[in-house]
Amino acid sequence: MATRTSEYLETAVEVLPISGEFEVEPMLSRYFTLEQLTWTELGKKKNISNTPSETQIENLKYLCTMVLDPLKEKLGKHITIVSGFRSRELNAAMFGSPESWHMAEDDKAAVDIVCKGASLKRIAETLDELQVPFDKVIISYDRSVVHIQARRPKRENIARKIVGGVVRYQAIKG
Numbered sequence: 277m278a279t280r281t282s283e284y285l286e287t288a289v290e291v292l293p294i295s296g297e298f299e300v301e302p303m304l305s306r307y308f309t310l311e312q313l314t315w316t317e318l319g320k321k322k323n324i325s326n327t328p329s330e331t332q333i334e335n336l337k338y339l340c341t342m343v344l345d346p347l348k349e350k351l352g353k354h355i356t357i358v359s360g361f362r363s364r365e366l367n368a369a370m371f372g373s374p375e376s377w378h379m380a381e382d383d384k385a386a387v388d389i390v391c392k393g394a395s396l397k398r399i400a401e402t403l404d405e406l407q408v409p410f411d412k413v414i415i416s417y418d419r420s421v422v423h424i425q426a427r428r429p430k431r432e433n434i435a436r437k438i439v440g441g442v443v444r445y446q447a448i449k450g
Contacts, residue, residue, distance in 0.1 A: 286299050304333070307348050311399050313340070313360035313387065324366045330343035332380040336361055338428040341383040343408045352396050359388040383428040384411075388421040396422050 302310040310328075313336050321327045328336065348355050362370065362378040372378060377386030391399055396415045399422045403413055414423040 278410065294422055304337045305344055305345045307355075308340040308357070310336070312357045313337070315368060316359070316362070318369060319363075319366050321353070322369060324363065326353060326361065326363045326366050328361050328363075328380060332385075334427050335380040335383060335385040339387060339426045343403070343410050343424060344387070344389070345410050345427050346406050347399070347403060350406055351391055351399070353391050353393050355374055355389050355391050358390055358419075361385070383430070384425065385428070386423060388419070388423050388424045389424045396420065 290298070303312055304313060310333070314326050314328065316326055318324070338391060344355060359370075359378060361380050362372060364378065367374075367379055377384045380386075389399070390396075396417065400413050400415050403410060403424070409429075410424055410426045412423075412425040418422055422435050
């Protein structure tokens with residue numbers, strides 16, 4: 277009588293060492309990378325640099341950690357960044373406002389997103405339910421995106437707590 281193990285052929289597996297250098301994609305938060313927030317077709321096409329400064333990266337990290345990560349967790353779906361960070365030159369090439377929050381200056385940051393399987397209205401409602409620290413949410417039906425703006429506090433003065441299984445964010449009074 278054949279046994280289960282004898283039904284399989286033994287094969288030798290050669291394990292090859294990994295050599296060379298690998299580039300690790302910098303993470304801004306648990307779910308979002310720097311590349312997701314800075315990639316732009318127009319920038320590549322026109323060879324426009326879209327590299328944020330350290331301060332701008334901190335603004336983007338805040339937006340991703342405090343707003344986008346909780347949104348992704350609540351929706352349980354992939355969020356696509358349609359437009360994230362823009363350098364001044366790229367913003368001008370896109371005919372963006374000279375004060376656009378997409379440039380992530382002065383403790384501000386903005387992102388335009390979509391989420392397959394969630395309507396624009398549902399995304400905005402979920403942000404409101406989560407009470408995440410955003411400044412403004414705009415449903416742009418003509419562009420089919422949700423625009424989210426967030427301002428990083430001068431100091432970390434936001435408390436995160438769970439109430440009834442829902443994450444809540446609250447400003448700490450000095």
